[in-house]
Amino acid sequence: MSETTREAMEYDVVIVGAGPAGLSAAIRLKQLSPEREVVVLEKGSEVGAHILSGAVLDPIGLNALIPDWKEKGAPLNVPVKEDKFFYLGESGKVGIPTKLMPPLMNNHGNYIVSMGNVCRWLAEQAEELGVEIFPGMACSELIYDEHGAVKGVVAGEFGRNPDGTEGPGYEPGMELHGKYVFLGEGVRGSLSKQVTAKYELDAKSDVQKYGLGMKEIWEVSPEKHQEGRVVHTMGWPLGNNAGGGSFVYHLENNQVYVGFVVHLGYENPHVNPYLSFQQFKHHPYMKDLLEGGKRVAYGARAITEGGWQSLPKTAFPGGALLGCAAGMVNVPRIKGNHNAMLSGKAAAEAAHSAIEAGRRSDVLEEYDRDVRNGPIGKDLKPVRNVKPIWSKYGLQASLAMGGFDMWTNTLGFSLLGTLKHGKTDAEATQEASKHKKIDYPKPDGKLSFDRLTNVSFSNTNHAENQPAHLKLKDPELPVKVNLPKYAGLSQRYCPAGVYEFVKDEDSGEDRFVINFQNCVHCKTCDIKDPMQNIVWTTPQGGDGPNYPNM
Structure with missing residues (x-):
């Protein structure tokens, strides 16, 4: 615990992260007990600012949480009308018959949505029930009680100098204590990593696997728009260099979500996921769709892909891991939001029963059992072998x-x-000498764009007079090891251009530069760095991307 003196506030349940999991937990707690004191802390400038997802939403979680969501105006406005799967070659495509696929792959009854807007709506429902939601409040530290259980978090610390010292406008933040603390930080959350390590939550699970998902919103010509159409592709341009594929979702107002996922277990350090995404848009099928349109937004985030066998224990002394903090994405379905909502509901019910029984700060074993034996486990277990195959x-x-x-x-x-x-995705990375360089076409500025131009469409901003939130365990490793051994792969795997190697004008020696202001909080560096030398931490609250409709 920090030596800094802070004010403390007491709650029944403290929830970190205003995503679908955290907000669902807050809503369910208030449904069960209106007098319960519940707070949700969100690092984004507003609810939804850091939410990025495909997304085709299976409403099973929403049905369970708020059965009358249609009457209450939930922004699920575009039901899926058509499902298409294509295997792409460089100049053509082959359709994969949907009839050959198991019923679980059918998108009938699902909706194309902006999860950012769904979360904004969920926040409204939560606040109507009396939940306190504080955006712009990054949670930078966990607080433990005398028995070693999590009892709260530090949130809202501002004003440190770049060297970490307290600046003239320093604000120490507050301690928020709860009988239980729920971590719904999303993929590779910094606090979730800490509790997983401290309590060895992953001791009996397989390694976690990840993908990098990149997404643009396009406005296309009305004659090319087919509202309710869902398209997934595999194959070109990744070939044998990496696993992954694309999604193309036609929502309302002539807008299309164009996304590309690259599995981070690739071996060749010359792979550039971002440029693969840009290259994909030049396929004749995509070119025909996008020409004459315009890109209006861009973003990126990591995706948990380990599935059933990689689920850690989801309950720890004093709290629980929710949704993507634990890894509940169904990889072949490319869906995890429904499980995130179900996990929030289940955690809330477990905490409610525990508090009613006079318990606090113990392990919610009933929540972990529900995750494995309930609808989440039933969704993840049948598809558990697709990713490893x-x-x-x-x-x-x-x-x-x-x-x-x-x-x-x-x-x-x-x-x-x-x-x-x-292997982990970091361990899967091989030396550059074993692989050929990949010649990616230069973005044309019409269908494809350079990284920094695209990052400007994520509305990303970080105050420059704060400590860099991307920490190096050993500052010398990037130049001494990663550059000669792995061809400096951080300058390629990052979809926001955060990392670069530059030559010093005087000495001619290479220098590693971290442009943390560009960071879109995707966490890829924390995952893929082969030396596990980069640690992603939270910047000041409110900093980062400000996604409008992702």
């Missing part, structure tokens, strides 16, 4: 073997059992 044997094997395994799982069994992922 893809990682180990490639796309074609994943389509064949993974599809077969999903079909058998619908019948209640799997001939493959539960496959292991093997």
Whole structure:
């Protein structure tokens, strides 16, 4: 615990993160007990500012939480009308019949949404119930009680100098204590990493796997727009260099979500996920759709892809991991928001029962059981082998073997059992000398764009007079190891141009530069760096991207 003296506020439950998981937990707690004191702390400048998702939403979580969501005006306005899957070659495409796919892959009954706007609506529902929501409040530190259980967080610290010392306008922030603390920070949350390590929550689970998801919103010509159309592609331009694929979702107002996901377990350090995304938009199918339109927003974030076998224990002394903080994405369905909402609801019910029984700061074992044995586990377990098959044997094997395994799982069994992922994404990275460089086409400024131009469409801002939130364990490793051994891959895996190697004008020696002001909080560096030398921490509250409708 910090030596700084801070005021403290007491709550029944403290929730970190105003995403679908955290807000669902807050709503459910108030539904069960209106007198319960609940607070939600959000690092973004407003609710939804840091929310980025595909997104085709399965409403199962919303149905369970707020059954009359339609009457209450939830922004689920575009039901899916058409599902298409394509395997892309460089100049053409082959359709994959949806009839060959297991029923769980069907998007009938789902909605194309902006999860940022869904979260803004959920926040309104929460506030109507009496939940306190504080945006712009980054949670920088955990607080433990005398028994070693989490009892709260430090939030709202501002005004440190770049060297970490207290500046003239320093504000120490506040301690917010709760009988239970829920961490709904999303993928690779800094506090979630700490509790996972402290309590060894992942001791019995497989390694976690990740993808990098990048997304643009485009306004296209009305004659090209097909509201309710959902398209997924695989293949070109990634080929054998990396796993991944795209999504193209036609929502309302002639807008289309164009997204690209690259699995971060790739071996070749010359892979540039961002330039692969930009190259993808020049495929004849995409070019025809996007020409004459305009890009209106850009963003990126990591995605948890480990699935069932990578789930850590979700309850710890004094709290719980919610949603993507634990990793609840169904990879073949490319969906996790429904499970995030279900996890928030389940955690709230467990905490409510515990508090009613006079408990506090213990382990909510009933929540962890619900995650594994309830609807979340039933969603994740049947698809558990798709990702490891893809990682180990490639796309074609994943389509064949993974599809077969999903079909058998619908019948209640799997001939493959539960496959292991093997290496972490950082460990999967091989030396540059073992691989050829990849020649990516230069962005044309019409369909494809350089990183810094695109980052300007994420409305990202960080106060420059604060400590860099991207920390190096060893400042010498990037130049001494990562540059010669891995060709300085951080300057390629980052989708925001945060990292670069520059030559010193006087000495001619290489220098590693961190442009933290560009960071869109995707966490890729924390995941993919082969030396695990970069640690992502929270900047001042309110800093980062300000996504409008992601």
